[in-house]
Amino acid sequence: MTDFETEQGDELRAFTERLCSFDTTGGNEGPAQEWLADRLSEMGFETYEWTADAERLAEHPSFPDDPVAIEHTEASADGPTLVERPSVAGVLEFGDPDDGQTLVLNGHMDVVPVARESWDTDPFEPTWEGDDLTARGAVDMKSGLASCVFAAKHLHENAEGRNLDGRLVVESVVGEEEGGLGAAAAALSNPYPFERDAAIVAEPTDLTPVVAVEGTVMKRLRITGRSAHAATRWRGESVHPHFEAIRRAFFELEAERSESVTHPLYDEFPIPWPIVVGTVEAGTWSSSVPATLTAEMRLGVAPGETVDEVEAMYEERLAEVVEESEWLRDHPPTFERFSIQFESAETDPDEPIVGALQSAMDGEGLDTTLRGETYGADSRHYVAAGIPTALFGPGTIEQAHFPNETVHWPDVVTAGTVLTETARTFLD
Structure with a gap:
């Protein structure tokens, strides 16, 4: 195999810059996806396109039951509809494609919104400082997506005489930050006329192999008290003490779960299954x-657990707090799901795609120790569809969603090199 950086480096750099120049927040992936599809065609990929169907996603456990809520999520409430948000893919074939394996290299095109006042540069004007590229999406995850494209391209251009059979699919999906709209649609209804044997999602894993991701359940708590004038406070019933009792009970449960729910890939985390009370309005x-008080929270779900199981634990703990309070017994709070739910996902370390990835990483001198992560990812949709999936990509999660989001360019090149060799091993 020829040197990836020598053959692809300059074009990869320009390609990544262009991707990062598109503002793909709020459901506005369309122009970037159109540009990407054109570029894939120019490179010799056979292109595919699909859109998510809100009615179909409403039947999926991760998404709200109301198709209208899916069509216009919080991130894209005033933006394009799902039919205006295509996911695109490019396919390259090797040898006898039906006699080999099919590997999907997946990335997402959408990025989270920007607080421009927190940035030192225009987030959609890619800026270089030495080997560091700063832009919204540089880490999460347009550089990872670009490395997928050029890994596939590089392998295809250098495949002669290597006796490779199979296919490489490079996907750019939409709405990952909204629960995985494009990936869920692809998992529910295969957009290709062939089966998929494995996948790698190029999330920012800091060039480490990730085979387990956490799930989350989003819950909204509402508590009712009794109003009164501040001058006669004793005539009212403040919601704050009741909320504090519930909050304390939930964090006690979190601590208990940190001890009782164990997983070898999560021993490094001080709080492996964290909860966060993200908003409180009273x-x-x-x-x-x-x-009145409304609190919205995220509850962590361990690999091997279901969203329903963890939700039931917290509902049971809430019931115990209610039972101890005369006021809450007479005025029971509500505790309902909202937004998108993330099931946890895990791929067996003995899967061939994991071994191929570790072998390629070892060739670059990288640490091949398998890891789990406390975030959710599109990998869960493919794992649920029976497609073994690992995560591997450039950049660190600490830079994702962060002001002045920055990726170290040599890591992008290394990711491309590793993905190329992983694909070669998997198709061999």
Whole structure:
């Protein structure tokens, strides 16, 4: 195999810059996807396109039951509809493609919104400082997507005489930050006229192999008290003490689960299955006893657990708090799901794609120790469809969703090299 950086480096760099120049927040992936599809065709890929169907996704456990809520998620409430948000893919064939394996290299085109006042540069004008590229999406995950494209291209251009059979599929999906709209659609209804044997999702794993991702359940808690004038506070019933009792009970459960729910890939995390109370809104006036409170929270789900199981644990703990309070017994709080749910996912370390990835990493002197992560990813959709999937890509999760999001360019080149060799081994 010829040197990846020598043959692909300059074009990969320009390609990544162009990807990062597209503002793909709020469901606006369309122009970038059109550009990508054209570029894939120019490179010799056979291209495919699909869109998610809200009615079909409403039957999926990760998504709301209401198709309207899926069609216009919080991230794209005023943006394009699903039919205006295509996922695209390019396919390259090797030898006798039906006699070999098919490997999917997956990335997502959407990025999270930007707080421009927190950035030192325009987030959609890629900026270089030495070997570091700064732009929204540089880490999460347009550089990873670009490395997938050029790994497939590089292997195809240098495949002569290598007796490779099979296919490489490079996917650019939409709505990953909204629960995996494009990936879920591809998992539910195969957009290709062939089966898929394995996948790699090029999330920013800091060039480490990830085979397990955590799930999450999103819950909204509502508590009702009784309002009163501040001057006669004792006549009211503040929601704050009740919320604090519930919050304390939930974090006690989190601590218990950290001890009782174990997984060898999560021993390094001080809180392996974290909960976060992300928003709390209470009261209506500074001079009134607060009579309403709404809190939205994320509950961690370990690999091997289901969203339903973890949800039931927290609902049981809430019931215990309610039972201890006369007020809450008479005015029971509600605790309902909202937004998108993430099931956990895990791929067996003995799967051939994991071995191929580790072998390629070893060739580059990288640490091949398998890891789990406390975030969710599109890998869960493919694993649920019976497609063994690993995560591997450039950049660190600490830079994802962060102001001045920056990727170290040599890591992108290394990712491309590793993905090329992984694909070669898997198709051999």
